[in-house]
Amino acid sequence: MAKESSDRTTIDLFANEKRRGRPRSNPLPREQQLRINKRNQVKRDKEKGLKRIELKVSQDLYDALNEQASASNISRSQLIEHILLQNVDNLCES
Numbered sequence: 001m002a003k004e005s006s007d008r009t010t011i012d013l014f015a016n017e018k019r020r021g022r023p024r025s026n027p028l029p030r031e032q033q034l035r036i037n038k039r040n041q042v043k044r045d046k047e048k049g050l051k052r053i054e055l056k057v058s059q060d061l062y063d064a065l066n067e068q069a070s071a072s073n074i075s076r077s078q079l080i081e082h083i084l085l086q087n088v089d090n091l092c093e094s
Helices: 030-047 059-072 076-093
Strands: none
Touching: 059 076
């Protein structure tokens, strides 16, 4: 049986190289997909009036925040915002 170059239905039957996994669902490379997704996320946050703050914490604090957020049924970000708001209120009262 000869390989027909115009055959799009069974093109993988006679492929020289076998690729693992499912076929790509997005034509863009992963790096470009991540950049686009990040740009869209920043755009959504900006529309909501959100500002980004980054901080580094110890693994113990990180785990404690995750546990508390999970127990409170909110995201870690919402928990940190709640803690910061409480402390800002306390500072203003002093």
